[in-house]
Amino acid sequence: MTAGAPAAVAPAAAPEQGRRRPRAGRRRIRRLTTRDRLVITVLLGLPLLFTFVLVWATTLASIGLSFTNWDGIGSAKFIGIDNYKELFTNYPPFATAIWHNLLWLGFLALVATPLGLLFAVLLDRKVRFGRFYQSALYLPVVLSLAVIGFISQLIFARDDGILNTLLGATGQGQHPVDWIGDPHINIWVVLVMAGWRHAGYVMVLYLAGLKGVDPSLKEAAAIDGANARQTFFRVVFPVMRPVNIIVGVITVIEALRAFDIVYAINGGTNGLELLSVLITDNIIGEASRIGFGSAIAVVLLLISVGCIVAYCMTELREEKT
Amino acid sequence: MATPGPHDRTTSTSPTRRSVLRAAAIGAGAVTLPSVLAACASGSGAGGAGGKTVTLGSNWSDPVPKKGIATAIADFQTSSGYTVKTNTVDHNSFQQNINRYLQGNPDDVFGWFAGYRMQYFAQKGLLGDISDVWSGFTGMSDAIKAQSTGLDGKQYFVPLYYYPWAVFYRKSVFAQHGYQLPTTWDQYISLAKQMQKDGLVPISFSDKDGWPAMGTFDYINMRLNGYDFHKSLMGGHEDWSDPKVKKVFDTWRELLPYYQQGALGLTWQESAQALQQKKTGMMTLGMFLGQQFGTDVSDLDFFAYPAIDPANGQDAVEAPIDGFLLSRKAKNVTAAKKLLGFLGTAKAENDYLSIDPTELGVNSSVVTTGYSPLQQSGAKLVSTAKSISQFMDRDCRPDFVSTVMIQALQTFLNNPSDVDGLCNSIQRQKTAIYATEG
Numbered sequence: 001m002t003a004g005a006p007a008a009v010a011p012a013a014a015p016e017q018g019r020r021r022p023r024a025g026r027r028r029i030r031r032l033t034t035r036d037r038l039v040i041t042v043l044l045g046l047p048l049l050f051t052f053v054l055v056w057a058t059t060l061a062s063i064g065l066s067f068t069n070w071d072g073i074g075s076a077k078f079i080g081i082d083n084y085k086e087l088f089t090n091y092p093p094f095a096t097a098i099w100h101n102l103l104w105l106g107f108l109a110l111v112a113t114p115l116g117l118l119f120a121v122l123l124d125r126k127v128r129f130g131r132f133y134q135s136a137l138y139l140p141v142v143l144s145l146a147v148i149g150f151i152s153q154l155i156f157a158r159d160d161g162i163l164n165t166l167l168g169a170t171g172q173g174q175h176p177v178d179w180i181g182d183p184h185i186n187i188w189v190v191l192v193m194a195g196w197r198h199a200g201y202v203m204v205l206y207l208a209g210l211k212g213v214d215p216s217l218k219e220a221a222a223i224d225g226a227n228a229r230q231t232f233f234r235v236v237f238p239v240m241r242p243v244n245i246i247v248g249v250i251t252v253i254e255a256l257r258a259f260d261i262v263y264a265i266n267g268g269t270n271g272l273e274l275l276s277v278l279i280t281d282n283i284i285g286e287a288s289r290i291g292f293g294s295a296i297a298v299v300l301l302l303i304s305v306g307c308i309v310a311y312c313m314t315e316l317r318e319e320k321t
Numbered sequence: 322m323a324t325p326g327p328h329d330r331t332t333s334t335s336p337t338r339r340s341v342l343r344a345a346a347i348g349a350g351a352v353t354l355p356s357v358l359a360a361c362a363s364g365s366g367a368g369g370a371g372g373k374t375v376t377l378g379s380n381w382s383d384p385v386p387k388k389g390i391a392t393a394i395a396d397f398q399t400s401s402g403y404t405v406k407t408n409t410v411d412h413n414s415f416q417q418n419i420n421r422y423l424q425g426n427p428d429d430v431f432g433w434f435a436g437y438r439m440q441y442f443a444q445k446g447l448l449g450d451i452s453d454v455w456s457g458f459t460g461m462s463d464a465i466k467a468q469s470t471g472l473d474g475k476q477y478f479v480p481l482y483y484y485p486w487a488v489f490y491r492k493s494v495f496a497q498h499g500y501q502l503p504t505t506w507d508q509y510i511s512l513a514k515q516m517q518k519d520g521l522v523p524i525s526f527s528d529k530d531g532w533p534a535m536g537t538f539d540y541i542n543m544r545l546n547g548y549d550f551h552k553s554l555m556g557g558h559e560d561w562s563d564p565k566v567k568k569v570f571d572t573w574r575e576l577l578p579y580y581q582q583g584a585l586g587l588t589w590q591e592s593a594q595a596l597q598q599k600k601t602g603m604m605t606l607g608m609f610l611g612q613q614f615g616t617d618v619s620d621l622d623f624f625a626y627p628a629i630d631p632a633n634g635q636d637a638v639e640a641p642i643d644g645f646l647l648s649r650k651a652k653n654v655t656a657a658k659k660l661l662g663f664l665g666t667a668k669a670e671n672d673y674l675s676i677d678p679t680e681l682g683v684n685s686s687v688v689t690t691g692y693s694p695l696q697q698s699g700a701k702l703v704s705t706a707k708s709i710s711q712f713m714d715r716d717c718r719p720d721f722v723s724t725v726m727i728q729a730l731q732t733f734l735n736n737p738s739d740v741d742g743l744c745n746s747i748q749r750q751k752t753a754i755y756a757t758e759g
Contacts, residue, residue: 071720072420073445090749093728158583159591181529181586183735266529270585270731285417286438286719289754 072288083295105255112195116202149264183271209243375656378431380415389676429651436711443471449647482680487623513579523579525604527587531727535713544629555716638706
């Protein structure tokens, strides 16, 4: 949603500039027909309305609710910061969930994203069967994470999963690894599966970015005596800054909104707790601890805003210098 | 957007003002449209057939139960002359949305569960009192009536069927090894030991879904501390760090060595299949377990959960009841009560059970001649029970169970040694959640 907001405002700003430009001839403005005005209103008004109602109003409502004990029925009572106190001192899954979200972010940023970049660079070199690899690596992106959750269960199930069968670990008297059920292992299984999908996504973005790099830059670097490694890190990679920004933001968003894969596997309990799951458990469903769930949502909001702002500021600052 | 100069602002005023008005009009349209549509829908529903129409929100979305409900409803329509509009919603979605559903535009009558899960909504003023309908019922036991009664002593719930929980096994496996049915905890443990020697995994167990373990907790608690303590604990009147609760976990720990491995990665269906494939010897679950047995269901039998404290014996049976409620916002209360009156009769239950034979009718006049041997022993188990409990997630506050107990039981299964820490943590969270009541 955060990524959608600026995109929705941008086209709306354009017609307004067009309207203001003919400053000298005021009469030209009046030439706007009723139809033009209608079009402008719709193009400008609807996105603004939707942004306000769907993004800002709901965000503010969540923040407001997080200071109440509303149970979804009847009236809400203001209880100050009790929900937050409760959250940090008396809700065991919360710390686990924060840790898992950070782990998810770290894994995507340090493993899956660089892997995607590596795939893109290799494929960009016109390797044999390049098209095949490209499709194979991109395939998981087409699948929803919920489907990937089901696939992981087929692969990693303890007794009849593909992996344990291949390892020869199933059968009488054996002690196969419980990939899905062991709370110390399952988060890594899920990360591998989520990373599998993320790497394909990043690969496609970087493939497009690499195609857009001016070949003459590489030639110039080669003439200056740079080796392949230097050419890539000193020339090609910095030139792809717009793609880098997008990939960075996507990585952060993917890590923070992670939900479906763990929910498909075991409902996000027993080692697979995530902030998004805790919010859902508390707000949706019969539980209806809406105030408490909103407090978790606010924590997630702060983390997201913090990440995005920090990232954009670094990127924009680099752009200026 | 750059701020325009004062000069600019005057020139662009006229389109802006209009646009704002237009946007407002469009916005208002977008906001009010759904409610207008909803009003139309409800209007036609209530008024269309001149008070002869009643709406039913059904969460029986699986094919077999859905057909069972449809059969009972068809019977009502022909005998009463009323028209029933049934809206079937996916079972889990219905549960997830129940709060908003009841406060929005609910159907007159809707499907739900007995116990606290019903009493909670009655207390919140979302259900209609049907004590007058209940006074016309025959063949309902006092235990069933108690489960249909709210905390204020009025009746709100019309039960349709129930399914008992017990320890299930395959008759052929027990016959092959010459096992005796255990009635006490010690016999149960020694039977498990014997099975292990015979190369069987003694007990099928799974808790990936989070709720199957609750059945075992409930039974050990009721056998150790009695039904009254169970009710009181579920009702929030007891301390979870009480030695009595810790004793439940300590007793449960004795069973863990005999459980199927990797329970937290298994669904109930998977561990029921292990029982069906004769890899395991026993399993504590509801009678719906039979769904995983296919044609082998005739080989399936059960025994009551073994006694632990002789003072409580095998008195209590866990038998969740499903049925119907009247919503407070019902538009056609007269017709809705007629429908509820019919649904509480043996005839309605027979209609349903003729389609779905994995449940038991609650009414004592239900024709049991068509019952399978499994259903017959299920009916016997419940009819001889001194008290009937629902299930942890039906006897207790839903917010507490879904955000604390699911995690707590899984924590216990992962780390059975730290019972003190676990019970104290449950109690702290319970205090915080129960403090928000009202």
